[in-house]
Amino acid sequence: MLDFVQNLIDGLMVGSSYALLALGFTLIFGAMRRLNLSYGPSIMVGVFAGTLVHMQYSAGLIAVAAATMIGSAIATVYVERLCFAAVRSGAAVASMVSSFAVWMQIEEAVTLAFPRRTYAFPALSDAPPIYVGELFFRIEYVVMAIVAALVMLVLYAILNRTRFGLQLRAVSQNPVAARYSGINIPAVTLQAFLLAAVIGAIAGFLIAGTDQQITPRFGLWATIKGLIAMMLGGLGSIPGAILGGLLLGVVEAQSQWYLGTEYRDLMAYLVLFAFLVLRPGGLMGTVAVTQDREAARRL
Amino acid sequence: MRLSIDELHVSYGKVRAVQGVSLGVDTGRLVTVIGTNGAGKSSMLHAVSGMVRPTSGKVTLDGDDITGKPYHKLVPRGLVLVPEGRQLVAGLSVEDTLMLGAAAARMTNAEAHRQMDDVLSRFPILAERLKERAGLLSGGQAQMLALARGLMSAPRLLLLDEPSLGLAPRAVRDLFAMVSELARQGLTILMVEQNVRQALAIAEYGYVMDSGRIILEGQAGELATNDMLVASYLGVARDEKTGEETA
Numbered sequence: 001m002l003d004f005v006q007n008l009i010d011g012l013m014v015g016s017s018y019a020l021l022a023l024g025f026t027l028i029f030g031a032m033r034r035l036n037l038s039y040g041p042s043i044m045v046g047v048f049a050g051t052l053v054h055m056q057y058s059a060g061l062i063a064v065a066a067a068t069m070i071g072s073a074i075a076t077v078y079v080e081r082l083c084f085a086a087v088r089s090g091a092a093v094a095s096m097v098s099s100f101a102v103w104m105q106i107e108e109a110v111t112l113a114f115p116r117r118t119y120a121f122p123a124l125s126d127a128p129p130i131y132v133g134e135l136f137f138r139i140e141y142v143v144m145a146i147v148a149a150l151v152m153l154v155l156y157a158i159l160n161r162t163r164f165g166l167q168l169r170a171v172s173q174n175p176v177a178a179r180y181s182g183i184n185i186p187a188v189t190l191q192a193f194l195l196a197a198v199i200g201a202i203a204g205f206l207i208a209g210t211d212q213q214i215t216p217r218f219g220l221w222a223t224i225k226g227l228i229a230m231m232l233g234g235l236g237s238i239p240g241a242i243l244g245g246l247l248l249g250v251v252e253a254q255s256q257w258y259l260g261t262e263y264r265d266l267m268a269y270l271v272l273f274a275f276l277v278l279r280p281g282g283l284m285g286t287v288a289v290t291q292d293r294e295a296a297r298r299l
Numbered sequence: 300m301r302l303s304i305d306e307l308h309v310s311y312g313k314v315r316a317v318q319g320v321s322l323g324v325d326t327g328r329l330v331t332v333i334g335t336n337g338a339g340k341s342s343m344l345h346a347v348s349g350m351v352r353p354t355s356g357k358v359t360l361d362g363d364d365i366t367g368k369p370y371h372k373l374v375p376r377g378l379v380l381v382p383e384g385r386q387l388v389a390g391l392s393v394e395d396t397l398m399l400g401a402a403a404a405r406m407t408n409a410e411a412h413r414q415m416d417d418v419l420s421r422f423p424i425l426a427e428r429l430k431e432r433a434g435l436l437s438g439g440q441a442q443m444l445a446l447a448r449g450l451m452s453a454p455r456l457l458l459l460d461e462p463s464l465g466l467a468p469r470a471v472r473d474l475f476a477m478v479s480e481l482a483r484q485g486l487t488i489l490m491v492e493q494n495v496r497q498a499l500a501i502a503e504y505g506y507v508m509d510s511g512r513i514i515l516e517g518q519a520g521e522l523a524t525n526d527m528l529v530a531s532y533l534g535v536a537r538d539e540k541t542g543e544e545t546a
Contacts, residue, residue, distance in 0.1 A: 163398070163402045166391075166395055166398055166402065167399070167402060169390075170388045170391060173391070174388045174389065177386040177388045178388065179371075180350070180370075180386035181386070181388070181396075181403060181448065182370060182371050182379075182399070182400070182402075182403025182404070182452065183402075184371040184372075185371075
């Protein structure tokens with residue numbers, strides 16, 4: 001039982017970073033109804049920018065975090081212009097395929113620029129774990145969970161208290177009506193990509209700072225974790241993305257402990273598969289979908 | 300704000316929806332464009348408001364060429380479209396929907412709240428339902444919300460696309476009373492309508508559109524008694540000898 005609780009706590013804390021990745025995917029999906037497969041690789045560019053600043057100037061955590069965000073934002077704008085803004089109306093598949101192509105391009109470019117593959121990333125904290133009774137808490141995980149929770153609060157405020165948030169919600173729910181409401185959809189879309197880039201960069205910074213290293217494979221890893229978490233939670237749902245990320249973290253932690261590391265990813269895919277078959281809308285998706293349909297019928 | 304449309308053409312692929320329409324709306328006037336479904340009225344409004352790009356022709360606002368400018372750039376200049384079928388975001392609250400109008404006109408928060416007070420004083424029914432989702436409003440209330448969202452942008456030229464479509468007779472009366480009131484207060488309005496009789500009753504000047512062209516224009520009062528119009532749109536025919544209306 002103690003093991004189970006310990007795994008649950010670890011899973012939730014690690015899952016908070018998956019939740020951030022899923023939120024980034026969800027923001028982009030909401031704005032465009034398209035998947036940006038290059039989301040993870042764009043974050044990876046940011047993390048390498050952070051590593052570079054760390055190695056070259058032995059910069060502190062704040063500077064590394066800033067470099068990670070800037071790198072991720074630049075890579076994201078590149079992807080948005082090339083795969084999404086250029087491929088506008090109706091061609092969702094073209095966007096997804098081109099974002100896959102750009103993913104390969106980004107991974108190749110980073111591999112050429114950083115030929116050693118594995119690079120050191122500054123640790124979030126080197127303090128020893130703290131014990132509460134028989135449970136122990138890794139400081140990096142605690143930092144990760146706290147920062148992730150703060151990011152979620154800020155995101156909530158942006159979506160519900162700002163004009164950009166209002167416009168993004170309108171575009172996500174009904175792009176046609178949003179256009180008739182006088183919203184500049186291309187501008188709102190680009191801003192949504194940038195917001196997703198910053199959130200993803202924070203997730204990347206937290207994860208790389210916990211692992212204390214980074215490889216070009218991080219792009220693939222982040223895309224997969226974010227996509228699975230988003231699908232578990234329900235495509236396009238903000239609370240779903242958070243719940244999906246946490247669920248993924250817990251499933252991984254439990255299966256790693258009880259079944260072994262080699263079963264960790266397998267279990268995650270199994271849970272995803274079960275969801276796709278039994279509850280295709282995810283944890284939250286179906287609710288949102290039916291509510292939307294209900295409201296649309298009345299208009 | 301003076302709107303002038305010159306030789307406007309709109310095509311969707313091979314379909315030529317608008318074929319050389321020219322018309323003008325002087326500042327402070329309420330002008331209506333009437334015609335049957337598919338006459339090209341809505342396409343004309345879409346081209347004027349930048350929702351679609353015209354194939355050719357010219358649209359000017361107070362003499363400035365705005366042809367082909369996207370809608371979101373025209374709203375801050377005072378051109379506001381209240382689209383056919385409301386086009387509300389069902390999941391947003393009434394308050395959020397209204398704020399979209401203020402945001403589109405790039406108002407400051409203080410301006411937006413002043414505008415909100417002003418608009419809500421015209422629509423007490425919406426003031427009572429600020430937190431309600433737009434999708435839960437009745438048809439008449441939803442049309443009022445669409446109009447209110449437009450007014451939140453502080454329009455100087457209001458384009459109304461079939462505002463009475465799908466409304467109950469009583470809601471239609473309320474709506475036209477509101478439009479009439481806005482016109483009396485000096486707002487420039489171009490209204491496209493199929494509800495010919497009521498549109499002509501509140502408008503000062505009217506154009507009749509058919510198959511993408513303007514086939515008739517005149518003072519609204521004269522159009523309302525025009526024999527051809529009466530026969531083809533108002534659903535009544537006159538007996539040629541006696542001049543009396545027959546059913």
